[in-house]
């Protein structure tokens with residue numbers, strides 16, 4: 001153990017250590033806490049053994065009133081806690097009672113963040129057991145408000161801040177992070193936070209939230225997750241004037257200065273953590289997002305959730321919806337409002353799936369898909385002035401402006417909102433969709449709720465109950481003429497945790513489009529007739545850990561098939577293997 005500790009202190013990768021110390025060749029577990037079964041004793045290692053007051057203030061090992069009598073004796077806790085001993089279940093009950101009493105979502109968010117800083121396992125226990133209730137608290141929509149007000153609610157840094165001040169020293173900054181065996185990094189530059197625009201350094205709330213879902217929904221160990229904000233300034237005037245703003249007080253650096261800092265970060269990550277660390281780009285503005293993905297996609301294990309994760313979750317919903325609509329994807333026409341990262345990313349994956357299934361060239365299958373941006377329908381006469389990622393969608397058609405006119409001209413069966421602008425699916429638009437479709441499929445994907453293109457209530461009432469509806473942020477069930485409609489949540493939270501787990505357990509070194517298709521197919525495979533009967537095109541989020549296992553296994557299988565996996569030999573049963581690698585929040589007993 002002495003030598004292991006020394007290696008940890010020196011930053012040696014766990015992969016360099018005794019191979020028996022890893023879980024079945026899967027997710028590494030430096031502390032051995034997930035390796036032992038729950039009735040075995042484990043040691044609460046930090047760098048030294050934490051005990052007494054320090055142990056109570058160490059969120060990784062603190063159990064509060066759940067410390068047993070024996071542990072209180074062995075770890076110098078006598079007198080530091082009131083005499084009662086309670087179970088993790090009772091702690092969970094108490095905290096859920098408290099959280100439910102808060103009226104404002106932001107109060108619930110703050111309570112959850114404070115819990116994470118106090119008792120990490122209890123935080124994850126709450127999140128996993130109450131996922132449908134707490135996902136909107138730690139993730140969209142509340143995380144959006146938290147980012148907007150981050151300066152005021154900021155208490156302890158929850159991630160790594162890399163600003164222009166750190167240029168030339170990024171590797172040293174990474175070394176300051178206490179955990180050495182990182183497997184997943186979520187990084188943002190804060191320029192396009194949800195549909196809320198440029199929130200600069202305060203965008204850190206998004207990587208923090210996403211990574212808590214990597215653990216809760218995908219089972220990646222919390223200590224293997226690293227949230228990062230790259231701070232190159234902000235163009236948000238309100239934040240620049242806000243005395244509580246926590247970021248650099250300057251306008252955004254662009255061009256060479258921007259790309260040099262990003263490049264230094266990408267290089268340092270690979271140098272410090274190796275080739276198998278997953279870097280998820282999150283909420284970058286589209287003028288950088290596509291270029292970063294293209295630039296680093298061939299040298300790093302990178303993934304853009306807005307472009308690729310959204311695409312996989314929407315494709316999964318569409319594959320499920322075919323059971324209600326009939327026919328194949330290629331038999332239908334799709335229209336997007338919004339031709340940015342999410343819109344073009346989804347469109348491309350749909351076209352790819354159609355192409356693979358019908359053995360038709362991609363250029364042909366793209367013609368079933370139409371996109372609209374702020375200037376109207378994307379058509380060939382606009383091609384010269386279009387951004388590069390919009391060009392493949394410039395089909396032959398006369399120019400059309402206004403969504404209602406576009407809907408009438410294209411007559412899609414699927415209408416997808418990805419513009420980030422709320423209330424754009426008006427009554428007239430939705431009624432038009434219902435006038436020529438028996439079952440129009442309406443996906444209002446923009447986040448948070450305020451930016452949703454329409455509400456679930458509007459979609460069901462304006463189509464007189466004909467619509468199949470899903471949205472990016474959650475909506476409650478709607479009763480229309482005696483029937484209850486349950487809106488699905490088309491959110492990439494269904495995909496990225498399982499996808500990440502699949503990449504980690506296979507030791508994948510690149511993300512390939514076929515892995516996204518594999519993830520989408522695994523998710524679609526989880527939809528049952530009973531859900532479809534209620535109008536749901538996604539399975540309930542309460543099953544998410546099981547869903548993530550299926551996604552991880554499918555993604556890992558694809559990684560092995562493509563020769564991109566490095567954890568050899570390939571485990572025979574990938575579903576069982578994925579399951580066995582997942583983090584459990586149950587308390588461990590300390591010797």
Ligand SMILES: NC(=O)c1ccc[n+]([C@@H]2O[C@H](COP(=O)([O-])OP(=O)(O)OC[C@H]3O[C@@H](n4cnc5c(N)ncnc54)[C@H](O)[C@@H]3O)[C@@H](O)[C@H]2O)c1
Nearest residue numbers: 194195286338339340341342373374419420447472491492
């Ligand atoms: N549900 C999910 O899982 C999910 C995932 C990713 C993104 N999103 C949401 O999708 C939205 C867009 O994200 P993005 O990354 O694609 O942003 P983006 O900035 O890359 O793209 C926005 C697009 O909308 C267009 N647009 C803006 N105003 C418009 C208008 N009035 N009419 C028509 N088009 C307009 C822009 O020209 C651009 O093409 C955000 O609200 C984001 O939160 C949801």
